[in-house]
Amino acid sequence: MLHGELIIKVITVLGTAAFALSAVLAALDKKVDIFTVIVLGTITAVGGGTIRDCILDSPVFWSMDISYIVIAVVASIAGFFFFPLIQLKKINKLYLYIDALAIAMFAVQGTDKAWSLGFGLPVAPVILGTITAVGGGIVRDVLLQRPSLLLTKELYAIPVALGCLSYSLVLSFAPQYSSSGALFSAGLIVFMRHLSIQKQVIVPNWAIINRGK
Amino acid sequence: MLHGELIIKVITVLGTAAFALSAVLAALDKKVDIFTVIVLGTITAVGGGTIRDCILDSPVFWSMDISYIVIAVVASIAGFFFFPLIQLKKINKLYLYIDALAIAMFAVQGTDKAWSLGFGLPVAPVILGTITAVGGGIVRDVLLQRPSLLLTKELYAIPVALGCLSYSLVLSFAPQYSSSGALFSAGLIVFMRHLSIQKQVIVPNWAIINRGK
Amino acid sequence: MLHGELIIKVITVLGTAAFALSAVLAALDKKVDIFTVIVLGTITAVGGGTIRDCILDSPVFWSMDISYIVIAVVASIAGFFFFPLIQLKKINKLYLYIDALAIAMFAVQGTDKAWSLGFGLPVAPVILGTITAVGGGIVRDVLLQRPSLLLTKELYAIPVALGCLSYSLVLSFAPQYSSSGALFSAGLIVFMRHLSIQKQVIVPNWAIINRGK
Numbered sequence: 001m002l003h004g005e006l007i008i009k010v011i012t013v014l015g016t017a018a019f020a021l022s023a024v025l026a027a028l029d030k031k032v033d034i035f036t037v038i039v040l041g042t043i044t045a046v047g048g049g050t051i052r053d054c055i056l057d058s059p060v061f062w063s064m065d066i067s068y069i070v071i072a073v074v075a076s077i078a079g080f081f082f083f084p085l086i087q088l089k090k091i092n093k094l095y096l097y098i099d100a101l102a103i104a105m106f107a108v109q110g111t112d113k114a115w116s117l118g119f120g121l122p123v124a125p126v127i128l129g130t131i132t133a134v135g136g137g138i139v140r141d142v143l144l145q146r147p148s149l150l151l152t153k154e155l156y157a158i159p160v161a162l163g164c165l166s167y168s169l170v171l172s173f174a175p176q177y178s179s180s181g182a183l184f185s186a187g188l189i190v191f192m193r194h195l196s197i198q199k200q201v202i203v204p205n206w207a208i209i210n211r212g213k
Numbered sequence: 214m215l216h217g218e219l220i221i222k223v224i225t226v227l228g229t230a231a232f233a234l235s236a237v238l239a240a241l242d243k244k245v246d247i248f249t250v251i252v253l254g255t256i257t258a259v260g261g262g263t264i265r266d267c268i269l270d271s272p273v274f275w276s277m278d279i280s281y282i283v284i285a286v287v288a289s290i291a292g293f294f295f296f297p298l299i300q301l302k303k304i305n306k307l308y309l310y311i312d313a314l315a316i317a318m319f320a321v322q323g324t325d326k327a328w329s330l331g332f333g334l335p336v337a338p339v340i341l342g343t344i345t346a347v348g349g350g351i352v353r354d355v356l357l358q359r360p361s362l363l364l365t366k367e368l369y370a371i372p373v374a375l376g377c378l379s380y381s382l383v384l385s386f387a388p389q390y391s392s393s394g395a396l397f398s399a400g401l402i403v404f405m406r407h408l409s410i411q412k413q414v415i416v417p418n419w420a421i422i423n424r425g426k
Numbered sequence: 427m428l429h430g431e432l433i434i435k436v437i438t439v440l441g442t443a444a445f446a447l448s449a450v451l452a453a454l455d456k457k458v459d460i461f462t463v464i465v466l467g468t469i470t471a472v473g474g475g476t477i478r479d480c481i482l483d484s485p486v487f488w489s490m491d492i493s494y495i496v497i498a499v500v501a502s503i504a505g506f507f508f509f510p511l512i513q514l515k516k517i518n519k520l521y522l523y524i525d526a527l528a529i530a531m532f533a534v535q536g537t538d539k540a541w542s543l544g545f546g547l548p549v550a551p552v553i554l555g556t557i558t559a560v561g562g563g564i565v566r567d568v569l570l571q572r573p574s575l576l577l578t579k580e581l582y583a584i585p586v587a588l589g590c591l592s593y594s595l596v597l598s599f600a601p602q603y604s605s606s607g608a609l610f611s612a613g614l615i616v617f618m619r620h621l622s623i624q625k626q627v628i629v630p631n632w633a634i635i636n637r638g639k
Contacts, residue, residue: 024635027635028635029636030577031635031636031637032576032577032589032634032635033579033584033629033633033634033635034633034634034635035583035584035587035629035633036576036577037585039576039583041577042553044571051508054481055478057483059483060481060483060546061479062546062550063545063546064546066546066547066549066550069546069549069553070549080635083635083636086574108617142568143564143568143574143576143577145571145573145577181497187433
């Protein structure tokens with residue numbers, strides 16, 4: 001179990017940094033300053049969880065452990081100076097997989113937090129888990145005036161939502177398997193992100209509205 | 214009284230669906246996928262009330278009754294498949310009137326909720342009522358990168374605000390008439406929306422800033 | 427001390443009005459109506475503090491003193507009719523300095539509020555102070571579909587963040603000097619805004635990301 005906790009800790013640190021770095025990459029063609037990079041990096045890293053906690057009316061998670069903020073700020077500053085590294089093909093792929101692990105873990109954790117508070121069971125935890133994982137990135141894109149992930153065909157938010165749904169189904173119908181259900185759901189998200197990153201799978205055409213026009 | 218409750222229930226269900234459908238219509242020229250339609254439909258339907266409840270620091274309304282979410286999701290999915298129906302002239306007009314009933318009712322309910330919590334009387338309930346009715350639509354438009362209703366000349370937010378103001382005035386000066394005041398204020402909103410839908414009345418020119426330039 | 431309280435009161439009133447007027451100026455080329463001017467003015471004036479209070483999970487400040495809302499609404503209406511005045515060179519400069527005083531004071535007050543609640547010490551108060559001073563303006567710009575201050579080279583958010591940082595450092599290492607530390611930090615913000623307003627100092631080039639491309 002201690003082993004599991006260590007893995008979670010590592011993914012949290014790497015994932016928070018990966019979220020912050022995504023803001024650096026998103027900001028590249030806007031010529032923003034280092035302060036804005038830090039702001040956007042931090043919002044991307046902790047924004048989703050902040051919205052979740054406001055909706056859940058529970059204390060904002062980073063008020064009790066500011067290391068999330070510190071990691072996001074440090075990663076943003078590092079990204080400001082070393083962003084060409086993340087653009088290198090191999091490192092970029094590594095970065096995308098770290099990001100995939102992070103959204104998978106944050107999605108499952110967000111679902112779990114809402115569930116354990118008995119918040120709008122069994123539907124609302126799916127929403128809160130999804131907000132946790134993708135909310136920060138959406139706010140980042142709005143502030144950068146670029147189309148958010150909701151407007152692209154990339155498989156990003158859909159895997160997250162399906163993972164949260166899968167975990168909620170486990171918690172509803174087979175709560176005794178919650179641990180393996182969490183792992184399975186996170187794995188589902190990572191697998192779908194893998195299909196997107198490696199095989200360029202996108203949202204199928206039948207799922208696009210008004211596609212004929 | 215039971216009769217009144219039934220009417221409120223019907224308007225709530227139809228109105229929540231109408232709000233979700235407005236997101237389907239708003240998303241048509243962005244070629245988004247069905248998941249985004251559901252997200253935007255749900256945000257439009259419950260976003261305003263969610264912001265209100267966060268500001269009021271009271272439990273988010275859909276955490277206690279998830280049927281709002283279910284209705285919004287089902288309406289969004291139906292809208293995804295059958296949106297050409299809502300574009301038919303007659304059905305579109307019916308839809309606009311259901312939406313008018315819905316914003317009228319949500320505006321009055323939002324004002325009432327803030328008032329009964331004694332929140333910043335007598336001014337703040339007007340703001341909270343307006344947020345309840347139009348907040349979700351504004352977030353939807355921001356996420357779709359389109360001009361929100363705040364930037365158009367359509368009579369939409371102004372009727373809502375006037376209705377909330379009218380209801381607040383009744384609660385301030387003639388609280389014994391709160392029921393008829395609520396009906397009158399909702400009626401005022403519906404009537405002004407009717408002027409907009411049927412007679413194309415828009416914001417008059419003297420009320421536009423910098424109109425000479 | 428009573429003298430100090432009076433000064434704070436005056437800056438609060440003038441500053442709230444200045445924030446509202448900034449929305450009038452920002453809205454000029456969008457040809458919005460007077461209602462939208464009032465909405466944007468009020469959001470700019472109280473939006474930052476509202477986000478701060480939601481994150482802090484403390485009662486929203488204007489629910490306990492609605493004079494903030496009243497000042498913002500009155501200033502917005504005045505701005506709607508008399509905006510050419512604020513565009514006059516001398517009055518505009520006066521306006522910019524009132525705004526500078528206001529962001530300085532709101533930044534320090536926001537930092538102080540988070541600090542006194544023991545919220546995520548010592549890092550989070552810097553964030554909350556910055557949100558208090560610039561959050562409303564950012565929401566205003568998002569709603570107006572214009573690039574927010576995060577996307578410009580103007581020295582606006584950076585002075586605010588440095589002032590909040592300076593005040594947090596004083597509260598961390600020399601809490602006995604909190605009053606003079608607050609004054610110094612606010613002065614730092616005003617001084618940097620002065621450099622921006624009077625000497626057109628902007629963010630230096632080395633602090634811009636991807637500047638070579």
